[in-house]
Amino acid sequence: MEVLGLLMDGVFIALDPLNILLMLVGVALGLFIGAMPGLGSVNGVAILLPATFLVPPASAMIFLAAIYYGAMYGGAISSITLGIPGASTAVATTFDGRPLALKGRADLALVTAAIASFVGGSVANILFTLFAPPLASVALDFGDPEIFALMLLAFATFVGLGGDDIPKTLFSIFFGLVMAAVGLDIMTGEPRLIFGDITGFMHGINFLVLAIGIYGIGEMLWTIDTTRGNLTMTEAVLSIDRILQSCKESMRSWKGTAIGSFLGFFVGILPAAGATPGSLMAYGVTKMVSKNPKEFGKGHVGGVAAPEAANNSASTGAMLPMLTLGIPGSPTTAILLGGMVIWGLQPGPLLFQTQTEFVWGLIGSFYISNLFALLVNLAFIPLFIWMLKMPFTILAPMIFVLSVVGGYAATQDMHDVWLMLIFGVGAYLLRKLDYPVAPAVLAIVLGPIAEPKLRQSLLFSNGDPMIFLTRPIAGPITVIAIILILLPLLKLIRDKFKASKAESQA
Amino acid sequence: MRRAEIITAGLMALLSIYLMYKSTELDIGYVRGEGPGGGFWPFWLAAGMLISCVWIAINWVLRKSPPSQSDEEYLDSYGLRMLLLVGGGVTGFIALCHILGFYGAILVFLIYYIRFLGRHTWPATLAIAIGTPIVTFLFFDIAMRIVLPKGYLEPLFLPLYDFFF
Structure with a gap:
């Protein structure tokens, strides 16, 4: 019951007037960011992080977490009314949300999405509160080899479960890690990888430079290229009566909501998986266990509830490894982790002991933000739909301006703004060829933490890499990581084997 | 797309080689009493980038990745x-x-x-x-x-x- 006491303290901290204001603004911004096609939680958090240097770290984190939550709600708004997902996490919501809207029941879809999101978020918050303290106390015993093994596992999930082209995923990870190594060598202080002797590289490459480049500039170029300015909108008729009636009707989708809430949380914990695959999986499972799966895709409320519950739940799930182990569970939490480092907080299990107020204040804010997101969402759905009519030719230049100003504010060096532009255009060009960009962002955040762990471990073992296999906790983690890396290879061999068997039978 | 795929892989391979070369300015081996040298980590990661590029090139020859099969223009x-x-x-x-x-x-x-x-x-x-x-x-x-x-x-x-x- 100690947890309940800590949680109450946390809720109390989160109810500080400044924090309440930040949560309301964050949730509203998040809803808008999530609803805007081309912007998702990761873009919002990356572009707005430099703006949070104004408030104390705990409040900044609460604000960014509120944006993260809000964006998960907001994605559904454009999935339903525009038929295109407002964020990749809401892809599965279009499958049944759009048909419902075309049938004139956009209100039912929107209300179901909001309620399912709330339930998903609440279930995940409870699971988080139960799991986080024991996980953090176990992780307190972790030494350098264990933490490095965990990071290896985080990257291995991208290879084994990410589903992207494997050599391109590996390239993205390695590239991010090398970029993180630019600057002064952490252990000896010698200058390293100073390209062309440009002094701007001496202070290293801030992760925000890469993150804003990719998620601000690169993402805008990508969206302009792929949408080519063709969007059509379905109007939603909304009134208090209709919302209440929709609430009643949406209760029928409880099964989808339940599946999404639990599945989403556990998928969200994995670094490579997260909210998008979580919501797709929840949709698939709900369809599978449904009595009439044929109705899915034609406007079944369960098909809206499941992915929406899952993406909210997954976003909280992604916070679990970030706060307890210092390993982000999603690109958005990777940026939050980078922010914590900027604010001088050491991410990892120690946070639960040394920064109790910060941690529990943040957890308390999850509960309150979730409630705020539901209320703001239901109250202002018409406003968000109206804002969706904002032409992309106004939104895009504003994002470019925010990216450039944010990129400068992070380090106050024009060198980094140019670098950000190069990363942004490069990310757009590489993304066209199926290079995944998220692993690079995770890598540039984890790089400066992973390298000293590896070097300390090897120093400790006199250069013997077997240290990662023989230690009792690091060993199994490394083995799982190796299996995950080999997983695609094993699948390939199995398929070849099956194919040759089928041939010999024929 | 097909041509863009191999040109990009080639350029990225050159970048990897440059990064490997640049890393050798610091010690890339094991320094007794100090652990791995300052160039060790970026050198082997850049080597990893290079191997990934070679792998991408092999997939290109075998026409395995979607861009390597596509006739679409890379930038229309x-x-x-x-x-x-x-x-x-x-x-x-x-x-x-x-x-x-x-x-x-x-x-x-x-x-x-x-x-x-x-x-x-x-x-x-x-x-x-x-x-x-x-x-x-x-x-x-x-x-x-x-x-x-x-x-x-x-x-x-x-x-x-x-x-x-």
Whole structure:
């Protein structure tokens, strides 16, 4: 019951007037960011992080977490009314949300999405509160080899479960890690990888430079290229009566909501998986266990509830490894982790002991933000739909301006703004060829933490890499990581084997 | 797409080799008593990049990845025009920051984008193009005390500083 006491303290901290204001603004911004096609939680958090240097770290984190939550709600708004997902996490919501809207029941879809999101978020918050303290106390015993093994596992999930082209995923990870190594060598202080002797590289490459480049500039170029300015909108008729009636009707989708809430949380914990695959999986499972799966895709409320519950739940799930182990569970939490480092907080299990107020204040804010997101969402759905009519030719230049100003504010060096532009255009060009960009962002955040762990471990073992296999906790983690890396290879061999068997039978 | 795939892999391989070479400026081996040298980590990661590029090239020869099978143009005329107008616009914007400072550059960039690329009306364009730098100034320079460069427009801001500080 100690947890309940800590949680109450946390809720109390989160109810500080400044924090309440930040949560309301964050949730509203998040809803808008999530609803805007081309912007998702990761873009919002990356572009707005430099703006949070104004408030104390705990409040900044609460604000960014509120944006993260809000964006998960907001994605559904454009999935339903525009038929295109407002964020990749809401892809599965279009499958049944759009048909419902075309049938004139956009209100039912929107209300179901909001309620399912709330339930998903609440279930995940409870699971988080139960799991986080024991996980953090176990992780307190972790030494350098264990933490490095965990990071290896985080990257291995991208290879084994990410589903992207494997050599391109590996390239993205390695590239991010090398970029993180630019600057002064952490252990000896010698200058390293100073390209062309440009002094701007001496202070290293801030992760925000890469993150804003990719998620601000690169993402805008990508969206302009792929949408080519063709969007059509379905109007939603909304009134208090209709919302209440929709609430009643949406209760029928409880099964989808339940599946999404639990599945989403556990998928969200994995670094490579997260909210998008979580919501797709929840949709698939709900369809599978449904009595009439044929109705899915034609406007079944369960098909809206499941992915929406899952993406909210997954976003909280992604916070679990970030706060307890210092390993982000999603690109958005990777940026939050980078922010914590900027604010001088050491991410990892120690946070639960040394920064109790910060941690529990943040957890308390999850509960309150979730409630705020539901209320703001239901109250202002018409406003968000109206804002969706904002032409992309106004939104895009504003994002470019925010990216450039944010990129400068992070380090106050024009060198980094140019670098950000190069990363942004490069990310757009590489993304066209199926290079995944998220692993690079995770890598540039984890790089400066992973390298000293590896070097300390090897120093400790006199250069013997077997240290990662023989230690009792690091060993199994490394083995799982190796299996995950080999997983695609094993699948390939199995398929070849099956194919040759089928041939010999024929 | 097919040609772009192999050209990109080649360029990235060259980048990897350069990064490996650059890493050798520091010790890439094991230093007794100090652990792995400063170049060890980036060297082997860059080697990993190079191996990934070779792997991508092998997949290209075997026509395994979607871009290596595609006959589509990598950048069609729309994509190329967009990249020149929008990417070029942002490049010009950042270059202007050195001369006109951030606030002057934001004004020029927003007029260029909203009026000439977006074809919105002048009143809408000017409202956004003038409003944005004002809000940005109040937020960054005044509230956060992060002073953005002003370039040659610095004298214009002196009365504002006097007013706020």
